[in-house]
Amino acid sequence: MKAYQEKKNRFVAIKLMIVTSSDVHEDQILEYQKRGLIESQYVLENYDQLYDKDNQFQFIISKFCEKGNLFDYFLQNKNSLTNDIILNFCTQIIQGVIAIHDKNIVHSDLKPQNILINEDYQIKICDLGLSQFLKEQKSETFSKGGSYCYRAPEQDKGVLIKQCDVFGIGCIMCFLSNIQITILIATDIKNEKFPPIENSTFPELTSLAYQMMKKEPKKRINLNDCLEKLKQIQNNMTKNSTKHELTQESEVKCESQFKDGKSDVKRSQLIQIKNFVKSRRRRYLKQTVKQEVYL
Ligand SMILES: Nc1ncnc2c1ncn2[C@@H]1O[C@H](COP(=O)(O)OP(=O)(O)O)[C@@H](O)[C@H]1O
Numbered sequence: 424m425k426a427y428q429e430k431k432n433r434f435v436a437i438k439l440m441i442v443t444s445s446d447v448h449e450d451q452i453l454e455y456q457k458r459g460l461i462e463s464q465y466v467l468e469n470y471d472q473l474y475d476k477d478n479q480f481q482f483i484i485s486k487f488c489e490k491g492n493l494f495d496y497f498l499q500n501k502n503s504l505t506n507d508i509i510l511n512f513c514t515q516i517i518q519g520v521i522a523i524h525d526k527n528i529v530h531s532d533l534k535p536q537n538i539l540i541n542e543d544y545q546i547k548i549c550d551l552g553l554s555q556f557l558k559e560q561k562s563e564t565f566s567k568g569g570s571y572c573y574r575a576p577e578q579d580k581g582v583l584i585k586q587c588d589v590f591g592i593g594c595i596m597c598f599l600s601n602i603q604i605t606i607l608i609a610t611d612i613k614n615e616k617f618p619p620i621e622n623s624t625f626p627e628l629t630s631l632a633y634q635m636m637k638k639e640p641k642k643r644i645n646l647n648d649c650l651e652k653l654k655q656i657q658n659n660m661t662k663n664s665t666k667h668e669l670t671q672e673s674e675v676k677c678e679s680q681f682k683d684g685k686s687d688v689k690r691s692q693l694i695q696i697k698n699f700v701k702s703r704r705r706r707y708l709k710q711t712v713k714q715e716v717y718l
């Protein structure tokens with residue numbers, strides 16, 4: 424629920440939870456406390472919590488994120504979202520999850536619906552309701568929790584470890600490269616049978632996602648290495664687009680010189696140069712398959 428807080432001149436989100444048993448109540452209070460513990464700009468911050476004892480309602484008041492959740496946002500804007508923005512979302516999600524893990528908490532329900540976006544395109548991880556503290560940094564056995572599609576194979580067996588969240592982020596990255604979750608399930612991803620990478624609109628990201636979704640938790644790439652890989656993808660994209668801009672620039676320059684009659688480049692030489700530029704462009708196009716934004 425969205426509400427306006429007049430005193431502070433800001434919009435807030437109010438999450439209402441109906442308390443049905445003392446156990447649940449404890450969990451819900453924990454959600455509030457857990458969120459408060461994590462110091463990261465990428466985790467939704469709480470402003471307050473209120474408890475209505477008579478009706479057993481628990482309210483959590485937090486920052487309102489204008490752009491809603493990543494699931495709806497991506498589906499509504501996927502044609503205009505650049506790979507740069509998508510990479511930036513992934514980097515923020517990973518940084519947020521690293522901060523959660525630093526407090527020895529496993530989110531355990533990472534999915535696009537639990538990632539919010541505010542007006543500055545900053546992401547906020549929300550819904551720590553199912554998250555769990557790990558004792559002594561070891562694995563814990565809990566009730567399954569989470570959403571089946573995004574749940575790591577070991578989590579299906581009730582085992583909760585930090586690598587479960589790595590699997591969840593991998594699924595989010597697949598979603599952001601247009602690999603539909605229904606297809607993921609149909610192709611049996613929990614046994615490392617992944618949809619062909621050609622189906623992806625962002626193959627470099629999907630291939631990284633698959634490294635995060637290995638069946639064996641220990642084989643999954645760790646989150647810090649993942650951040651490095653994201654940086655590499657970003658650098659390659661920048662390099663390719665700069666080269667492409669340069670070839671375009673030289674083509675325009677040649678053409679304008681020819682038209683002005685200022686150039687001593689003969690017509691045949693110009694054709695040769697244009698063909699060279701075209702062939703180079705085809706190569707870059709190949710390298711940046713489906714990254715329409717750079718074409
Ligand atoms: N702070 C917020 N700002 C904007 N939308 C929010 C906020 N909190 C929740 N929502 C919306 O409500 C949905 C459900 O919130 P969530 O905390 O995940 O509750 P649930 O436990 O029901 O899954 C989110 O996917 C998002 O669309």
Ligand SMILES: [Mg+2]
Nearest residue numbers: 536537549550
């Ligand atoms: Mg949720």
